[in-house]
Amino acid sequence: MRIMAVTIGCKPMKASRIMLWTIPVLLVALIAGAWFYARAMTPQLELGTAYAARVACACRYIGNRDLKSCRHDFEPGMAAIQLSDDPATRTVTAWVPLVASRSVRFDPVLGCQPEPFRGTPLKLR
Numbered sequence: 001m002r003i004m005a006v007t008i009g010c011k012p013m014k015a016s017r018i019m020l021w022t023i024p025v026l027l028v029a030l031i032a033g034a035w036f037y038a039r040a041m042t043p044q045l046e047l048g049t050a051y052a053a054r055v056a057c058a059c060r061y062i063g064n065r066d067l068k069s070c071r072h073d074f075e076p077g078m079a080a081i082q083l084s085d086d087p088a089t090r091t092v093t094a095w096v097p098l099v100a101s102r103s104v105r106f107d108p109v110l111g112c113q114p115e116p117f118r119g120t121p122l123k124l125r
Contacts, residue, residue: 038099045080045100050114052081052094057104057112061090091115 052074059070067085074081084093092112095101103115 042099045096046102048078049081049094049096049100050102050104051075052078052083053092053102053104054112054114056083056085056094057092057106060085060092061106062111067092 055073056067056070059065059073060067067083070083080096081094082097084095085091086093090106091103092106093101093103102117104112105115106112
């Protein structure tokens with residue numbers, strides 16, 4: 001017994017033609033999903049970078065430890081936060097690339113003080 005495929009007035013699509021449309025659609029969906037995720041996570045990342053900068057400043061300038069050893073003081077889930085140190089101004093900056101950044105400066109009298117926030121305030125829903 002032989003089964004035959006019957007097409008009524010249309011040609012079957014070629015695999016290359018399907019891939020031509022599928023890849024850009026998936027790429028746009030991936031970029032849109034990443035943008036919405038980053039926007040939803042921005043308040044938590046702002047808070048996390050401020051906390052990380054303050055903890056790293058205290059570790060570095062009050063505890064006199066190396067900046068790499070300060071990562072042990074972080075809470076779980078803070079692996080995405082990057083740290084940098086400017087010994088000339090005694091400033092520690094914590095950031096998440098393209099999303100959030102906060103700096104804390106060490107003052108011998110006042111300790112680790114955050115720099116004033118220069119961004120736009122987040123709106124509460």
